[in-house]
Amino acid sequence: MKMLVSALCIFVVSYSSMFGCSNDTGNQTGNSILIDSFMYHYSKLDSIINANPYDTSGVCNHSIQYMERVTNLKAHPDGNFFGWMPFTRQDLIAWKDWHDKNNP
Amino acid sequence: MLVGSYGLSQIDVDDIAKFQGQEGATVASTLGHELSEQQEKQLGKLGNDNAGYTKAHAVGTATENAIIGATRVDGPPTFKTDFLNRVNGSQNTNYNYPNGKNVTVTVNVVKNNITSVSSKVQNPSPVKKKP
Numbered sequence: 322m323k324m325l326v327s328a329l330c331i332f333v334v335s336y337s338s339m340f341g342c343s344n345d346t347g348n349q350t351g352n353s354i355l356i357d358s359f360m361y362h363y364s365k366l367d368s369i370i371n372a373n374p375y376d377t378s379g380v381c382n383h384s385i386q387y388m389e390r391v392t393n394l395k396a397h398p399d400g401n402f403f404g405w406m407p408f409t410r411q412d413l414i415a416w417k418d419w420h421d422k423n424n425p
Numbered sequence: 426m427l428v429g430s431y432g433l434s435q436i437d438v439d440d441i442a443k444f445q446g447q448e449g450a451t452v453a454s455t456l457g458h459e460l461s462e463q464q465e466k467q468l469g470k471l472g473n474d475n476a477g478y479t480k481a482h483a484v485g486t487a488t489e490n491a492i493i494g495a496t497r498v499d500g501p502p503t504f505k506t507d508f509l510n511r512v513n514g515s516q517n518t519n520y521n522y523p524n525g526k527n528v529t530v531t532v533n534v535v536k537n538n539i540t541s542v543s544s545k546v547q548n549p550s551p552v553k554k555k556p
Contacts, residue, residue, distance in 0.1 A: 374512070375502045377475055400478035402428035402455065403518075403532075404502060407475060409510040 359420050362387045366413055375404035382407065392419040427512050427537050429459040431466065431481065432473045443539040448546055449520035449528035454492040461488035495520040495528070504534065511536040525549030 362384040369376045369384075385396050385408050394415050396408040429436045436459045444452045462485030471477030486497050500517035507513055512534050520528045527547045533540050 370506060373502050374504065374506045374510075382475075398432070398474070400431035400475075400482060401426065401512075402458065403499070403504065403516055405431075405475050405478045405482075406506075410506055410508060411510055 358387070359391060359424075363413070363417060363420070366408065370408070370410055370413060374406050377405055377407055388412075388416045392416050394419060427534060428455060428539070429462070431462065431478050434463055434467065436460075436463075437538075440539040443532075443542045447530060447542050448544040449493065449495065449530040450489075450497075450518065450532075450542070450544075451493060454489045457492045458485040458489040461485050493520060495522045495526075500529075507536070 365380065365384045366388070369381050389395055392415075394412070396412045398405065398407045398409075400406070426433065426435055426437050426440075428440045436456070441452055441455050441459070444450050444455050462481045465471065465481040465484040466477060469481070471481055490496055498519040498521060500519060502516065504512045504514045504516050513536065515531055515533045518530050518532070520530065522528070526549060529545045529547070531543045531545070533542070
């Protein structure tokens with residue numbers, strides 16, 4: 322009987338710690354994915370604006386749409402005599418600021 | 426703003442004046458480009474997006490081509506932007522004439538302002554007459 326109670330206690334403690342851990346892991350994984358996605362798109366846009374600010378490729382547009390959706394901050398595109406600039410360096414800075422504030 | 430801003434509907438006349446005395450891109454052709462681009466945008470009620478710009482810019486380029494009698498061919502983009510998003514660097518644009526003449530116009534820009542424009546003319550090689 323004593324052994325049964327001990328086994329039961331061990332089971333309860335193990336189960337609750339397992340449950341707790343899996344919940345925490347779930348949250349951390351969700352945040353990690355969001356942070357990783359953000360940094361992925363941020364790096365992509367950072368390299369685009371350094372290489373060619375007139376890039377209007379699908380890859381660039383996809384990353385801008387991601388940033389606008391996640392941060393709720395719109396890009397400020399404009400066109401001039403030489404081409405269309407789909408986002409500005411200030412947009413990129415504003416998106417990064419949002420990220421730093423929301424993911425300390 | 427560099428030459429003109431599609432979104433702000435503004436034209437930089439200082440930048441346009443830098444095309445004075447050039448072949449290929451001239452004061453008249455760049456001004457004509459910007460005016461017809463804005464006409465297309467405003468009368469056509471085009472949006473401030475890539476699709477609207479592409480349509481209006483094509484009309485602007487067609488006007489530019491009609492004024493100079495050549496076909497504009499944009500070179501690969503080489504401008505860079507600084508931390509305030511101001512354009513710096515130089516950009517080549519080619520203008521091909523029906524007689525085979527080719528003009529490469531180089532525009533030098535510092536902090537969104539054109540500092541100088543130069544044109545390099547390549548005339549077609551003369552056709553050798555058979556004896």
